[in-house]
Amino acid sequence: xxxxxxxxxxYGLTLNNWQWQAWQDALTHRARLVWGPPGTGKxxxxxxxxxxAVLEALESYRRLRVLVxxxxxxxxxxxxxxxxxxxxxxxxxxxxxxxxxxxxxxxxGNIAPTIDLELNKAFPSxxxxxxxxxxxRPNGVVVVGATSEQVHNLLTTENGRATSxxxxxILIDEASxxxxxxxxxxxxxxxxxxxxxxxxxxLQLSPIQQxxxxxxxxxxxxxxxxxxKERHQIPESPxxxxxxxxxxxxxxxxxxGYHATLTSxxxxxxxxxxxxxxxxxxxAWDARLFWTHEWxxxxxxxxxxxxxxxxxxxxxxxxDFEADAVASMLLLLNGQMADxxxxxxxAGTGRPIPPTTTAYSATDFFRKAVGVVTPHRxxxxxxxxxxxxxxxxxxxxxxxxRESVDTVERFQGQQRxxxxxSYTLGDPDQIAEEDEFLMxxxxxxxxxxxxxxxxxxxxxxxxxxxxxxxxDVLRESRLLKYFAExxxxxxxxxxxxxxxxxxxxxxxxxxxxx
Numbered sequence: 001x002x003x004x005x006x007x008x009x010x011y012g013l014t015l016n017n018w019q020w021q022a023w024q025d026a027l028t029h030r031a032r033l034v035w036g037p038p039g040t041g042k043x044x045x046x047x048x049x050x051x052x053a054v055l056e057a058l059e060s061y062r063r064l065r066v067l068v069x070x071x072x073x074x075x076x077x078x079x080x081x082x083x084x085x086x087x088x089x090x091x092x093x094x095x096x097x098x099x100x101x102x103x104x105x106x107x108x109g110n111i112a113p114t115i116d117l118e119l120n121k122a123f124p125s126x127x128x129x130x131x132x133x134x135x136x137r138p139n140g141v142v143v144v145g146a147t148s149e150q151v152h153n154l155l156t157t158e159n160g161r162a163t164s165x166x167x168x169x170i171l172i173d174e175a176s177x178x179x180x181x182x183x184x185x186x187x188x189x190x191x192x193x194x195x196x197x198x199x200x201x202x203l204q205l206s207p208i209q210q211x212x213x214x215x216x217x218x219x220x221x222x223x224x225x226x227x228x229k230e231r232h233q234i235p236e237s238p239x240x241x242x243x244x245x246x247x248x249x250x251x252x253x254x255x256x257g258y259h260a261t262l263t264s265x266x267x268x269x270x271x272x273x274x275x276x277x278x279x280x281x282x283x284a285w286d287a288r289l290f291w292t293h294e295w296x297x298x299x300x301x302x303x304x305x306x307x308x309x310x311x312x313x314x315x316x317x318x319x320d321f322e323a324d325a326v327a328s329m330l331l332l333l334n335g336q337m338a339d340x341x342x343x344x345x346x347a348g349t350g351r352p353i354p355p356t357t358t359a360y361s362a363t364d365f366f367r368k369a370v371g372v373v374t375p376h377r378x379x380x381x382x383x384x385x386x387x388x389x390x391x392x393x394x395x396x397x398x399x400x401x402r403e404s405v406d407t408v409e410r411f412q413g414q415q416r417x418x419x420x421x422s423y424t425l426g427d428p429d430q431i432a433e434e435d436e437f438l439m440x441x442x443x444x445x446x447x448x449x450x451x452x453x454x455x456x457x458x459x460x461x462x463x464x465x466x467x468x469x470x471x472d473v474l475r476e477s478r479l480l481k482y483f484a485e486x487x488x489x490x491x492x493x494x495x496x497x498x499x500x501x502x503x504x505x506x507x508x509x510x511x512x513x514x
Contacts (some may be wrong), residue, residue, distance in 0.1 A: 001027060002059070004052045011090055014348055019045045022237035026197045027053060033175075033228060033236040034199040037258050038449035039244025039415070041347075043078045046173050046199045050079065050143060051086045053169050054095050057141050057353060065135055067167040068145040071178045071207075073101065075413070079173055080145035084115060088142070098131055100154055111134045132157060132390075135151050135166040136295035148182040151189055165191035174413075175225040176200030179207040183224035184264050194426065198234075199223040203257050203445050205412055207505050239346035244415055245452050248304040248514055252455075256445040256511045266345045270339035271301035271417060271453045272355045288388050289328045290497040290504070294511070297494075299329060300455060302344070303513040307457035307484050308463055308494065310509025313427025317378040319343055321507050322422040322458045324498040326372055327386040330454070334391070335359050336367050339418060341453050362394050366404035371416035373408055373447050375438060379424040380405050408446050419451035426460040435468045450481070462510075488512035 005020065015023060019041055022034045026049045036042025050066055057064035068083065075100070084097040099111055103120040111223045119128055131153065134142055144167070148155060157162045162385060166189045172178060175198035187196060206223050213221045221233045228234040242250045242263040247267035254262055275295040285291055298306055312319075340356040360369045374380050387393070389400045403417075423438070425431050431438060449453055464484045468474045492510035 001052065001056060003057075004055050007055060007090065008048060008052060011086070013044075013048055013086060015041075015045065015048055016241050017241045018238065019048070022239060023048050023052060025057075025235070025237040026195075029235075030150065030195050031055065031234050032195075033225065033234050034197060034209045034410065035201065035236045035238040036199055037201055037203070037239065037253065037262060038176055038238035039242040040262075041241075041243060042199050042201070043173060043237060044173055046197070046396040047079050047082045047086070047429055049197060049240045050083045050169075050171055051127070054087060054141055054143065055090060058091055058094055063137070063139050064141045065167045066143040066286045067151065067170045067186070067189065068143065068173070069148060069151060069170065070175075071147065071182065071363050072174070073105065073108075073147065073178075074478060075146065075174045077108075079171070080143070081111070083143060094406055095141045097141060097143045100144060100150045101130075102147075102150060102153075111304045115321055117155070119150055121157050124157050128154070128157065132160070136164075148178070154187040155189055157170050165189070165194075167191060172196070172200075172224065174200055174396050175264070175410075176202050176204055177207055177225045178224050179222065180224050180227050182219060183227075189425075193316075198225050198228060199461045200443060202229065203225055204449075205409060205442055205446055212343070216407070228485045244272065245449070246343075249448060249451055249453075249455060251513075252448050252483060253445065254442060254488070255482055265347065265350075265512065266341075266343060268343040269301075269453050270304065272340060272342045272414060273333075273336050273460050274303060274359055275336055276340055277332050277336070285296070285332060288499060289324055289331065289390065290499060291328075293381060294494050294496060295328055295387050297511065299332060299454075301454065304453060305455045305457060305483070305488060305514040307488050308496065308509050309459055309461055309484055309512060310324050310463060310496075310507050312460035313428070314429050315424060315426035317424060318377040318382050319379060319422065319424045319426070320382070320500060321496070321498045321505070322424060323379065323386045324382050325458055325496060326420055326422060327390045330370055330372075330387065331390055333370065333418070334362075334365055337365065337417065339364065339368075340353065363400040366400040369417045370404055370420070371411060371418070371450060372405040372420045372422065373411050373450070374405070374422040375407065375434075375443075376422055376424055377407070379422055380407065406429065408443050411450050412446050415450055417452050418456065418504045419447065419455040421447050421455045421458065423457070423459040423463050426462050428462050428466070431462055432468075435477070436470070436473045438463065439466070439468065439473060439480060441476045441479045444480045444483070448486065451514060459481070484512060490514070 243265045246269035247264040279293040281291045336349040497506045
């Protein structure tokens, strides 16, 4: 690999020591796993692997065909578009980049026409034929981005074989979200002597399966990352510096199964409030919402992880109290959150980034600052309705509010300054029916790891106290239980409430914080 790291560093594509080790491992092995917990720069590392491989091939006058694949176009674009910009600067006109998409996929607005390549297998365009011909030449360097289905279509267009040897280096990002069956379509394109790198995080949500896997065959139908790790013991190169979250939230992540070496780049990161949360009811407070001075303690930036645990016993897939609590907290934060957190260190230099006194705009507040995660669509709809009412939102603001409230699956891959989790359920029978889904360790890990500076969890005693009959589900519930019962080790009584159909309803519970 010679002086390639120096070239990348001079250009500005710098990596930390863990990332450089993963880069080196990926480019010197036939098969490698890159374990990238949230916020550790996994996509940046994959980008550097692709660019480094191209630069080395150009210096060595070797043919190289690189495939960047993932389960979604968004995941591909996170790597491929940066690779295209890097190579345009580092090796102008020496390497072409193409993004192959289905003819049923709309033309993307952020992709240059020279890169965008629509694939109609029945009637391949001249550009598709030219790319296929180029991938079969004995020389040249090219980078292609495509989902598994489009890799298969590219291979089999014009009666080609599904195992045509088109690519020398295959990089699959978010490999923990791609199931084995889809990955086969991608890996089938490997050339003799080629290499495959899978980057992902097995502690995030795995591919959704329509049926439970047969006993002992879980690895065969789960993620390709898990298949390689568990069935074939392919070595992992872990990334261990988290650039997203503060030390408190990263400390919680370590309890989910990450390496003890996982550390925060900005350990003291916290919300930057332009004014303290009021402890007296504001004059403009919405009369539809419950007022208490306790909101100030829950939203205190010095307490990065908090939860309110209360007795419920009846709520199913809608919870009026939690919906109103979310609306109250966001109303207090709106206009008060600065668009730069306090105590953040620059990812490259490590120097402190000065905090600002500029508040998030109305739409950016919901698109970048806050996120609300809930397990059920019914609760999502209820929270969105409350927020639209409280903020009087229409147009772009209404759309931003809808995007800010979603299920765990839709939030994977995103980040927010503050995450509020509404667990919703209080009915013991409903909890027992959904415990595998509700108590999943990976599910709670995704919720917690979206937060940069603060995590707020609203959860009933019935959820926390539930003991699953299935031993595997019981083990899975340990992270949520640990968070509420041990990690948030400071406890005091707290009285919250909401306005129900029969008037003001008090909700006693415990405020717990770390």
